[in-house]
Amino acid sequence: DTEVTQTPKHLVMGMTNKKSLKCEQHMGHRAMYWYKQKAKKPPELMFVYSYEKLSINESVPSRFSPECPNSSLLNLHLHALQPEDSALYLCASSQADRQSYGYTFGSGTRLTVV
Amino acid sequence: GENVEQHPSTLSVQEGDSAVIKCTYSDSASNYFPWYKQELGKGPQLIIDIRSNVGEKKDQRIAVTLNKTAKHFSLHITETQPEDSAVYFCAAMISGNTPLVFGKGTRLSVIA
Numbered sequence: 151d152t153e154v155t156q157t158p159k160h161l162v163m164g165m166t167n168k169k170s171l172k173c174e175q176h177m178g179h180r181a182m183y184w185y186k187q188k189a190k191k192p193p194e195l196m197f198v199y200s201y202e203k204l205s206i207n208e209s210v211p212s213r214f215s216p217e218c219p220n221s222s223l224l225n226l227h228l229h230a231l232q233p234e235d236s237a238l239y240l241c242a243s244s245q246a247d248r249q250s251y252g253y254t255f256g257s258g259t260r261l262t263v264v
Numbered sequence: 265g266e267n268v269e270q271h272p273s274t275l276s277v278q279e280g281d282s283a284v285i286k287c288t289y290s291d292s293a294s295n296y297f298p299w300y301k302q303e304l305g306k307g308p309q310l311i312i313d314i315r316s317n318v319g320e321k322k323d324q325r326i327a328v329t330l331n332k333t334a335k336h337f338s339l340h341i342t343e344t345q346p347e348d349s350a351v352y353f354c355a356a357m358i359s360g361n362t363p364l365v366f367g368k369g370t371r372l373s374v375i376a
Contacts, residue, residue, distance in 0.1 A: 154307075156307075181361070183363075190369075190371075191368070192368055192369050193308065193353075195363050195364075200361065206363065240307050240308070242307075244360065245360060246360065246361055247360045247361065248359045248360045248361050249360055250360045251295075251296040251298070251315070251360050253298075253310070253364055255300075255307035255308045255309070256307050257306050257307045258306070258307050
């Protein structure tokens, strides 16, 4: 299995809702990432987990809460979002080895906040 | 930190012609330079990559060149086809356990 699977593919949520995005990989990768991508922009790093521990938080607002329950799963919990948080949320994984490069991206979750 | 500049932001070519996209990076410690293709509604897909100990790499119609001295690398697509139309991102990375830094992207349109 050489894929990163993200669910759901599309999500519409109100500003008072709580929802979660899910990401799964079975390639044995030990680093997992959340990126946010606005239209016509490159992906923007949000969080990095390495060996199930949060290693990078790019000053992301607390209304986004990541979780890595095990080496194959990555969640992003969403609460009290704003309309400007509407974007494509991408998950990626890599080997987390200094000499091993290359990220595999999922297809993303298209989030709309109303 | 690393900064990656990418040009042009948009590129239109006739089917069958070649397309070239150029990137420069700022951190001489960067070691790995991937190129991603992103189609509408999909995540970025790795199409080719190059490491700093190699000057050129080719895979069928796609090639990447790297000039470490000048700190720039380029993507070359020959015999372009309509299905090559997409957004292409270059990126740079220092090592396998540092984040990937993306360029701003190039929207390539191949006109049949």
